[in-house]
Amino acid sequence: MSAILEVDNLRKEYRDFNLNVSFSLERGYLMGFIGPNGAGKSTTIKLIMNLLKKDSGAIKVFGLDNVKNEIEIKQRIGFVYDQNYYYDELTVEEMKGIISRFYADWDDELYRSYLKIFDLDPRKKIKELSKGMQMKFSLIMALSHHAELIIMDEPTSGLDPIVRRELLQILSEILQNENKGILLSTHITSDLDKIADYITFINQGRIVETTTRDFLLENYGVVRGKKELLMQTDKGLLIGVKENEFGFEALVKDKARAREIFGDKIIIDKPTLEDIMYYQIDGKVV
Amino acid sequence: MAQLIIKDMLLQRKRLIYFTLFYNVFAILILQDFFLPYLVAGIVVPYIMLQTALAYEEMNKSEIVINSLPVRKEKIVLARYLTIFIYLLISILCYSILTFLMNLFNLPLAGEPVSLAGIVVIFVGIGIIVSIYLPIFFRYGYIKGRVFHTVFTVAALILPTVAVKIIGENPELPGRFVVEDLVGVRTGIILLLLTLLILTISFNLSVWFYKKREF
Numbered sequence: 001m002s003a004i005l006e007v008d009n010l011r012k013e014y015r016d017f018n019l020n021v022s023f024s025l026e027r028g029y030l031m032g033f034i035g036p037n038g039a040g041k042s043t044t045i046k047l048i049m050n051l052l053k054k055d056s057g058a059i060k061v062f063g064l065d066n067v068k069n070e071i072e073i074k075q076r077i078g079f080v081y082d083q084n085y086y087y088d089e090l091t092v093e094e095m096k097g098i099i100s101r102f103y104a105d106w107d108d109e110l111y112r113s114y115l116k117i118f119d120l121d122p123r124k125k126i127k128e129l130s131k132g133m134q135m136k137f138s139l140i141m142a143l144s145h146h147a148e149l150i151i152m153d154e155p156t157s158g159l160d161p162i163v164r165r166e167l168l169q170i171l172s173e174i175l176q177n178e179n180k181g182i183l184l185s186t187h188i189t190s191d192l193d194k195i196a197d198y199i200t201f202i203n204q205g206r207i208v209e210t211t212t213r214d215f216l217l218e219n220y221g222v223v224r225g226k227k228e229l230l231m232q233t234d235k236g237l238l239i240g241v242k243e244n245e246f247g248f249e250a251l252v253k254d255k256a257r258a259r260e261i262f263g264d265k266i267i268i269d270k271p272t273l274e275d276i277m278y279y280q281i282d283g284k285v286v
Numbered sequence: 287m288a289q290l291i292i293k294d295m296l297l298q299r300k301r302l303i304y305f306t307l308f309y310n311v312f313a314i315l316i317l318q319d320f321f322l323p324y325l326v327a328g329i330v331v332p333y334i335m336l337q338t339a340l341a342y343e344e345m346n347k348s349e350i351v352i353n354s355l356p357v358r359k360e361k362i363v364l365a366r367y368l369t370i371f372i373y374l375l376i377s378i379l380c381y382s383i384l385t386f387l388m389n390l391f392n393l394p395l396a397g398e399p400v401s402l403a404g405i406v407v408i409f410v411g412i413g414i415i416v417s418i419y420l421p422i423f424f425r426y427g428y429i430k431g432r433v434f435h436t437v438f439t440v441a442a443l444i445l446p447t448v449a450v451k452i453i454g455e456n457p458e459l460p461g462r463f464v465v466e467d468l469v470g471v472r473t474g475i476i477l478l479l480l481t482l483l484i485l486t487i488s489f490n491l492s493v494w495f496y497k498k499r500e501f
Binding site for chain 1 (some may be wrong): 289292293296297342346347348350351353354355356357358498500501
């Protein structure tokens with residue numbers, strides 16, 4: 001199946017930050033776009049949405065150039081922002097009235113069904129909604145025009161666990177339709193442990209890893225062992241080594257290779273996405 | 287594009303009525319002896335409403351939402367230009383109703399009705415202000431564009447005072463005659479065409495700037 005989103009050698013330079021990323025997302029999948037604050041997630045997403053101007057590289061959405069075909073692409077994208085940018089003086093219904101007319105495929109029946117699912121009162125002003133409710137409203141706006149690609153910039157930050165679960169449940173249901181794709185940027189990686197198909201990990205403006213979640217969780221490992229073992233390792237095998245008085249712990253990309261080298265002298269645990277992010281950002285490589 | 291205009295009207299619905307009414311009553315009561323109050327109704331009020339709309343947009347950072355929608359930059363810009371002329375229509379309508387009622391009841395402070403020459407002066411005045419301000423806004427955004435706003439506000443405060451002084455020193459030259467004398471039919475048409483040309487150039491400049499803006 002063709003890629004719904006292709007980012008190729010995308011560059012954006014600032015005085016103190018350079019972005020240079022490549023990745024792609026196939027239809028029918030959810031990609032978690034993870035990285036610490038300031039890694040370049042929002043910049044990349046804004047470049048995809050043409051809210052920022054790229055210096056070079058290519059962004060194709062539905063196989064179309066994101067600048068030349070901006071309007072056609074935006075008809076088919078649902079965008080969820082990292083905070084409320086809607087007019088807080090307007091009611092939910094008034095805001096919907098404005099937004100809906102821009103979309104050829106707006107589905108009012110679908111909109112009303114999401115209002116019910118999320119228990120959102122359309123007569124309430126946006127400023128009267130809680131942060132969770134504002135995020136739900138933003139999600140409803142993104143979903144009610146049958147968007148094929150849903151791009152979400154840190155949608156779960158600041159939400160309580162219940163709302164986050166509801167949101168993730170909805171996203172899983174959307175992906176029942178194999179024609180759609182979701183790019184979800186977050187630094188709360190636990191949200192992705194269950195639902196992401198692909199993970200793209202960005203740090204300091206560079207892609208550290210872009211692969212399937214299963215590949216990451218099956219091949220990476222958190223190893224623990226005695227300090228003297230650090231002398232026998234292959235160069236570059238251990239990532240983010242943390243030493244303490246009892247020994248060391250580190251991340252390995254290839255746990256089979258680690259087992260081959262160290263045998264039973266080490267303990268290897270299955271990592272979470274947070275472990276993978278944490279060790280790669282914070283520690284030294286041995 | 288109509289949605290963008292409706293959005294601005296919706297956002298300001300209460301203020302639009304209160305402010306327009308307040309400034310028009312103020313203009314009729316305070317300025318009628320010295321200057322043409324409908325110039326305030328036609329130029330100052332729409333400009334204030336535009337500033338209020340932009341400030342509200344800035345407060346919500348809603349340009350991100352607008353620019354994420356499937357709408358061309360040209361339409362976003364054009365909506366801004368058209369909106370100010372809708373404010374103008376509302377304000378002039380409000381002013382005309384007020385003066386009509388005051389005249390109907392023979393109130394001592396009845397306002398000066400808007401003349402054809404007055405409409406030309408208003409169109410030229412607001413057209414030039416918008417033509418200067420909006421490209422600055424689309425290039426630099428609301429906050430940086432405040433410099434122009436400050437200059438305009440100071441000018442709006444000083445110019446009527448200067449005009450009042452001139453008229454006070456030359457009682458044979460009431461304000462209304464200044465405008466009526468300035469705008470004959472031919473001059474009026476030339477001024478209108480020139481203003482339309484300036485507005486067109488300004489619009490294209492605004493689109494060019496806005497396409498380069500980052501959010």
